Amino acid sequence: MDLRPRFLEAMSRAATFVAVATTDGEGGRFGVTISSLTSVSADGEQPSLLACIHHLSPAASAILKNRAFAANLLAEDQEAIANRFAGRGGEDHPARFAASDWVTGPLGQPLLLGATAVLECRLATAMLWETHHILVGRVMGVRLSENPAALLYGQRAYRKAVGLEGDGK
Numbered sequence: 001m002d003l004r005p006r007f008l009e010a011m012s013r014a015a016t017f018v019a020v021a022t023t024d025g026e027g028g029r030f031g032v033t034i035s036s037l038t039s040v041s042a043d044g045e046q047p048s049l050l051a052c053i054h055h056l057s058p059a060a061s062a063i064l065k066n067r068a069f070a071a072n073l074l075a076e077d078q079e080a081i082a083n084r085f086a087g088r089g090g091e092d093h094p095a096r097f098a099a100s101d102w103v104t105g106p107l108g109q110p111l112l113l114g115a116t117a118v119l120e121c122r123l124a125t126a127m128l129w130e131t132h133h134i135l136v137g138r139v140m141g142v143r144l145s146e147n148p149a150a151l152l153y154g155q156r157a158y159r160k161a162v163g164l165e166g167d168g169k
């Protein structure tokens with residue numbers, strides 16, 4: 001039994017929200033589309049979250065150097081941004097940024113306008129696990145937009161959430 005394809009198929013059934021992790025500083029300005037973003041704790045010194053980013057992604061090296069990043073949670077109309085930051089358009093990182101509107105957060109990180117929520121983090125700790133860096137961020141600030149409708153990814157396609165009948169939503 002080949003475990004890898006079964007693992008990939010299993011994880012494709014875990015629908016997730018989609019985020020772009022961005023960073024800026026002396027390590028440069030980079031961004032990458034991720035679905036590995038997870039809340040760790042709301043009750044530590046600051047809230048914390050983690051993200052897993054491939055060790056060959058320039059965004060991972062830049063986050064490790066800049067010691068900060070922003071988790072930009074994409075809205076359901078931001079599929080093109082997800083594709084761009086997944087490298088699907090073949091654009092370099094400056095071109096990926098140029099196609100959207102950003103503001104700079106208090107930690108100097110690029111915050112995406114129109115994202116449902118943006119969490120600006122200081123890098124607290126990082127661990128290289130085989131192919132991926134597991135990055136834990138302390139959340140120093142949260143921006144919330146008017147639009148909470150998230151872009152989702154599951155079964156190898158972008159999706160949006162619809163309420164179950166009878167939920168009234």
Ligand SMILES: Cc1cc2nc3c(=O)[nH]c(=O)nc-3n(C[C@H](O)[C@H](O)[C@H](O)COP(=O)(O)O)c2cc1C
Pocket residue numbers: 018031032033034035036037052053054056057058059082083085086087153
């Ligand atoms: C929906 C979606 C989720 C992704 N999640 C992750 C992730 O959690 N971690 C990761 O390293 N790559 C993830 N990727 C792949 C990276 O976005 C992609 O390999 C990377 O951006 C390639 O661009 P680069 O030229 O910056 O390396 C995901 C891609 C998509 C489309």
